[in-house]
Amino acid sequence: MTDFPASTQDRVLRLHGVGRGLVSQLLVPQCANQPLLSPKPGEWVLPAGCNKVSWGIDVQPVPGAGVDSSEQKSVYFQDKKWWLLSEPTSLLRLDGQAEDTLRIVGPGLQQGAMAASAGQWRVPSEGAPEYYAFGNLALSHQQLGPFSVDYVADDAAGVARLQLPVLHAKALRYLAAILPPAKSISAKDRHLFVLWLGIDHQKGRAGGAAGHRSFLANYIKGAENTEASTALTLMILAHEQFHQLAAMSLTHKVKSPTWAGESLAHYYGLKTLAQSQLPENVLARLRGHFIQPGKVPEQGLLALERQYQQGDRSVYSLFYAQGATFWAEVDRLLQSASQNKRSLDDFLPLLLAHDFTQAGQLPPSFVSALRQVLGGDLDTVLVKYLGQ
Incomplete structure (x- = not known):
């Protein structure tokens, strides 16, 4: 049961997960024993004058x-x-x-x-x-x-x-x-x-x-x-x-595309495994399932992002594999160029502090900082994995 501030206008009640593709578990939201109208999935109308709503949960x-x-x-x-x-x-x-x-x-x-x-x-x-x-x-x-x-x-x-x-x-x-x-x-x-x-x-x-x-x-x-x-x-x-x-x-809130958020999180999910004491062969097998530098991408991550934003959810898994491989290659190049004194870890604060471009490209300041260390090797990786 929820108490809401009084209002003389109809308002909208929302179940946030429905917009993310989750299944509602709500049973008959109502006000004063009257079921609320639901104009579309995950949304109900809170009528003017109603300030107390009750519902059941199908647990x-x-x-x-x-x-x-x-x-x-x-x-x-x-x-x-x-x-x-x-x-x-x-x-x-x-x-x-x-x-x-x-x-x-x-x-x-x-x-x-x-x-x-x-x-x-x-x-x-x-x-x-x-x-x-x-x-x-x-x-x-x-x-x-x-x-x-x-x-x-x-x-x-x-x-x-x-x-x-x-x-x-x-x-x-x-x-x-x-x-x-x-x-x-x-x-x-x-x-x-x-x-x-x-x-x-x-x-x-x-x-x-x-x-x-x-x-x-x-x-x-x-x-x-x-x-x-x-x-x-x-x-x-x-x-x-x-x-x-x-x-x-x-x-502050930073604008970043889906490909970047998911691929970066997945790469660090894999990189974190190295901190554990699990057998190296087990970790290598799991890492190899996603990180495949020998595989040539059919499309760049920027094109895949556009497809995803247009409703094509089939490309999502590529953010995990192709995207994680991109970050792995950048990390490998940084470590090699600095004789293992620097890695992607050192550049994360810069990456996370700036907006990506409207087209989903990496923040220019981040690219500039990488290029100072990697030179033309960075462009090769950007073209191969991002398509830019």
């Missing part, structure tokens, strides 16, 4: 094979008796409203990333979503550099056996060193919330979803090669973590 028990975190569902873990509440599929927001507050009333513990006060949690107004957990939680805490991190797991013992908290700690320390939070971000906003969600290896995939300060991370259950599945989990986790820390490092 399903987690099946035996687990839940795919990329679906960002609100679910119930019936064996441990706790709930995952996903804002993008379950919480209505008033269009244009500033940050909201969620109050959870119920038994057991509750946890989110953004505390407002005891029993109350902040809900961001736009951008990245948030996730919350309550009930019989397996909760742990770590202080990792500038960040405090809370963990909730569907199987705390299983997660510990896979050493996922230890691996995440190493990954976060590495990423925080190259992407420190902006000085304007207070200590309370340097709090992160990680939810570990197991998924059966037979489902053939493991996902992740980065929120504003919280994120969902699948780990694979029942795999014969646990080292390979753990490497996959860590790669996904570091990818999502990169998105979060990159946003927290900025002092």
Whole structure:
């Protein structure tokens, strides 16, 4: 149930996740026992004079094979008796409203990333979503550099056996060193919330979803090669973590195309694996699945970005493979030209501080800084992978 400021005009209520392709879990939003009109999926009309809306959430028990975190569902873990509440599929927001507050009333513990006060949690107004957990939680805490991190797991013992908290700690320390939070971000906003969600290896995939300060991370259950599945989990986790820390490092909103955000996060998801103690052959196999410098791209990333913006979602996977290969080649050239004294890590702050061009090209100041080190080798890579 949500109280809204009174108004003499109709307003719009929105479920943010529907616009991102997620499935609504809302049941019959209503005001004074009257269902709200829904002119299109994910949108409802809040009639003039109405300031209290209630709705149900279709929370399903987690099946035996687990839940795919990329679906960002609100679910119930019936064996441990706790709930995952996903804002993008379950919480209505008033269009244009500033940050909201969620109050959870119920038994057991509750946890989110953004505390407002005891029993109350902040809900961001736009951008990245948030996730919350309550009930019989397996909760742990770590202080990792500038960040405090809370963990909730569907199987705390299983997660510990896979050493996922230890691996995440190493990954976060590495990423925080190259992407420190902006000085304007207070200590309370340097709090992160990680939810570990197991998924059966037979489902053939493991996902992740980065929120504003919280994120969902699948780990694979029942795999014969646990080292390979753990490497996959860590790669996904570091990818999502990169998105979060990159946003927290900025002092202002920077315009960047989808190809750049996803390819950079994926490259650093792979690069972070080197900080782990997982077997080198396992890491090389996973890296080789995405980074393939010997492959000649059919189209540049700029052309692929245009197709994506026009609605062609089939090119998205190339942002992960071709895009990550582009950054890997730039990183390799930087290390070679500087006798391993410099890498892409050193240029990240410059890249993330400036807007990309309207056509999706790299910021000119970033290109200029790279060219001073790489000369014509940079142009060869830009033509091959970006098509410019």
